[in-house]
Amino acid sequence: MRAKWKPYRVATLSLASALVAAGALAGAAGPASAGTTAVRLDYTCTTSLGPTVEVTAWAVGGLPDDGSGPNSVPRHQPAFIDVDVYLMELRPVLELADEVRLDGDSTATLGARITGPDGTRTVEAALTVAPAWVRKSQGASLRTGGAFPVQYLSQEGYYDLHVDGLELVLRPKRADGTSLGTVTASCSHDPAQNDLLGTVWSQGLVSDRPLRPTGLHVVSTTPTSVTLAWEANSWWFPTAGYDVYIDGGNFGRFPGKQATLTGLTPDRLQRAKVVTVDVTGSQSTKSQGLLFTTPPA
Structure with a gap:
């Protein structure tokens, strides 16, 4: 049997501990699920303000547990793949006022590749920025959440999900709600860095269970x-x-x-x-x- 993603599949407790230690769960919305996987990436970002900055990110994937065994899906069913990206130390990206707010009108896009028995497909996850305050005097972490488009993994086998580039569109505001404009960043990671977020196992089984909502x-x-x-x-x-x-x-x-x-x-x-x-x-x-x-x- 193929050796599956063991270095990257993270138990709920150890994943939460790692992210807390990194500051990534500050303001996060809850514990990781049983199908959670994670990978750390170091991005180099070119910003609309001019400088090139380094940003560390944790990509946290919610892989389907719909088949027989973890991170599996029956091949005839759609695969829903959630993803959250926790961005660390955003102050160099913004270079703005002492305290700014980011919320849902700021967005991000995470690229990825899915490689499996039917070849390689490229996908993008549209991410929403969780409400957060970014201060010069404190480390600034930011959660973004979203999902990849629904995938149909119609051939049985293993599908590897690799994380690619990250695009940011940030619209900071002052405390009184007035806009400070738009800051964009285009980010890429070292291609030699591990970028495997997780593996989904597409199975030929047919389940007799209630229909999902x-x-x-x-x-x-x-x-x-x-x-x-x-x-x-x-x-x-x-x-x-x-x-x-x-x-x-x-x-x-x-x-x-x-x-x-x-x-x-x-x-x-x-x-x-x-x-x-x-x-x-x-x-x-x-x-x-x-x-x-x-x-x-």
Whole structure:
């Protein structure tokens, strides 16, 4: 059997510890999931302000666990691959006021290559910047979250996900909300550096389980709550309810196709997923993830 990505697959506790030690989880939205992988990259960025700067990034992937075994997917099902990028020490990129705010109108794009039995494909993940304050007097870390386009890994085998270049479009604001313009950065890493984020195993199995929910969307938000809605259909057995997850944590089971979740943290980027549970206790795979940001308090 092929040796699979052992140096790069990271247990939840050790991954969280590594990112905390690096400062990457400052303001992050929750613990890593069971299918989490991570890789550290050192980027050289050319900025619109002129200088070339060095930025360290942790790319954290949420690979599918939909088949038999970790980081696997049945070949006839879509593969949902989440990714968060934690950027360390952003002050040289911005070179602006003593304190600036970045939020959802700042974006990033992460390039990647997926290499498998059917060749190599290039993909890009559109990333949203989580709300953060960047200060000259403190180390500045920033979380960006998103997902790669839905992938169909239709040939059985192993698919390696390699991280490539990173593009930043940052729109800092003063404390009073006034804009400080737009700063862009185009970043690349040393091609000799390890860039393997993880490996997905495409399998030929067919699972008999409830259908996963689709069409997950936000109905409304407050600083400490969100109302979500989705579409779903029953399978062989009637549906007992829907489990809703926020950043990997189960917020409970809800009887209908809408749920209001309370007790959330204000001004935070968060990822929701939903699972269908039937009356026998069988569960669907998780829905495609949905990113949302709670407003400031």
